[in-house]
């Protein structure tokens with residue numbers, strides 16, 4: 122699925138940078154364009170991969186390029202007032218080649234959340250492609266302004282988009298009240314980018330040999346995300362046995378005999394183990410998966426390991442776990458892959474406990490009272 126990405130605020134810009142990094146690492150091409158919009162000049166300057174002419178500094182009259190420091194009401198005003206400027210990076214971009222827009226933001230601050238909602242609204246008015254949000258919740262769970270910014274921005278983003286991928290960063294840091302280092306943010310954002318990138322890269326078939334028995338295409342992803350709401354992503358990646366590097370093995374590949382012989386029981390059990398690991402391990406948004414209205418299972422790896430029977434069986438298992446009969450599946454064959462990965466997308470999940478807890482903090486309750 123080809124996407125045009127916006128990153129708003131510092132966190133949003135960082136997520137888009139990590140997505141671009143993942144795209145490079147995978148040697149694939151699913152990002153048709155990337156832009157960043159921020160009110161803090163230094164955060165835009167720190168970006169490395171988003172092109173300079175696609176970085177928009179706005180709100181300068183109020184902030185002098187220093188950001189809104191958590192004041193989301195002023196951030197929203199500036200984004201609404203300067204909405205034309207925010208969309209300028211799309212002017213010269215090949216928007217027709219994009220299947221969807223992706224707008225990424227961290228929600229606790231004054232710029233990212235409100236700006237993402239304004240951009241998403243404008244994109245929906247102007248274009249037919251779906252608009253997906255990526256919402257990274259604040260790592261702080263005790264600051265009431267952060268909590269109310271997160272809740273308000275999330276509500277706005279859900280109503281302005283076709284679906285929002287939630288990322289509960291606080292569930293991944295040891296101490297939610299300790300300041301988070303840039304290194305930790307990079308690790309968290311790279312983890313999110315790997316999951317989103319696996320989803321978007323699926324179906325971006327590059328050679329005829331890559332065509333799987335059931336490749337995931339953009340419409341499968343769109344159908345899974347149809348209806349709006351909040352989505353969570355589960356993921357498991359494990360190395361595959363190395364390919365035959367003997368002279369005979371390499372010779373065979375040189376003459377086009379690329380078939381890898383794989384033990385079917387091994388491939389089956391890997392897919393089953395990793396699907397359970399993806400769902401039972403850390404979801405980007407820990408939640409009750411029984412509330413999901415739709416799901417998608419994507420298996421990526423060398424073609425010989427993509428066992429169709431195992432993929433169908435695990436699709437059935439996911440249907441049982443979610444109670445949804447709308448679980449799709451597909452594979453993404455990558456002849457050079459050295460790992461097998463399983464991505465699970467669960468869409469339309471009920472608001473997770475984290476949001477209830479943030480509501481209590483926003484309302485002024487002491488989270489330690491319970």
Ligand SMILES: Nc1nc2c(ncn2[C@@H]2O[C@H](COP(=O)(O)OP(=O)(O)OP(=O)(O)O)[C@@H](O)[C@H]2O)c(=O)[nH]1
Pocket residue numbers: 129130131132133135136159160161188189190191192196227228229230231232233234257258259260261267290306307309310
């Ligand atoms: N995932 C991620 N989260 C971040 C990062 N930096 C900050 N955050 C979190 O995201 C929330 C928003 O912070 P920023 O993105 O810096 O804020 P902003 O949207 O630029 O808004 P202002 O600085 O208030 O103008 C904060 O509550 C932090 O917890 C980052 O690099 N990655």
